[in-house]
Amino acid sequence: MKNHKFQQIRIRINASGESVRFTAETDKLFAIVKAIYVSLPDSRMLVGTSLGLKINGQEVFDDAHEVRLLTCGNQVAPNKKFFHFEERIEAGGSAVEGRFTDPGTLYNVTYPYDVKVYLWLVNETQHKSHEHHK
């Protein structure tokens, strides 16, 4: 059985300074949200952009939480790109709500652009073995 899934949430930003609310649902076949990664078209966009996130009604990140703390540069190895949650966050069909905010001060950025939020979902056994290795 598959133990990992990278679920993608795509958000379209149409204009400078726009703040977009998004909702999604985690895959029912996976138990835990292990990590998150936010992909932007250009690394210059990282400065000042923010992402708020609630999973299952619980606040994970405040709306002012900077995207830079959840992502990294292109030169970083793929298996090091994700921000790992330190607490246990239930998946299994949980409601995901969030808000992505463009800072409105970006230079040389073409609108519209797409933001991709990746949630790394795992099953129970995989999460426990990861914690054990820590």
Next chain:
Amino acid sequence: MTDIRYSIIRLEVTQPGQVVEISHKLPSHVNRCTGYLSRHTQGIISGLDLPEIGLLALEFNSRKQLYINDVIEFEASPGIIPLYRDIDIPLINGQLVTGYYLDTRRVDSKALLNKMFAPYKVSIYLRCEYLKTETDVRSTAIHTTATQTAKC
């Protein structure tokens, strides 16, 4: 259930050499601070990394504990995900996080600094924990029993 909260303190620097006073009240339900991270968030545009743009001093529990002295840098190109620095500070309910931020951007001529200075923002992230008390456990237990009764 989530029991970590990230508290964000945002500072705005509008003048060269400015001292910004920090006075921030943490939510009353968090009782331990376990991580700290501070960084430039918005405003400075440069193609080069700047090793120092300011100095930061942070105190917890209304000036009872001076815990953090740090140098704030500017990162031109993003590398790995910034890591929280581990701290372990028990928080007293209702007390303040206080401190100062000093802008120290250096340019050879003061006139040049004034001309090219643009306001910028610095964010301080505090990773705080909410520990469940006995009261929370008891209320959960009551809820479970009530649910079971309803099912019967």
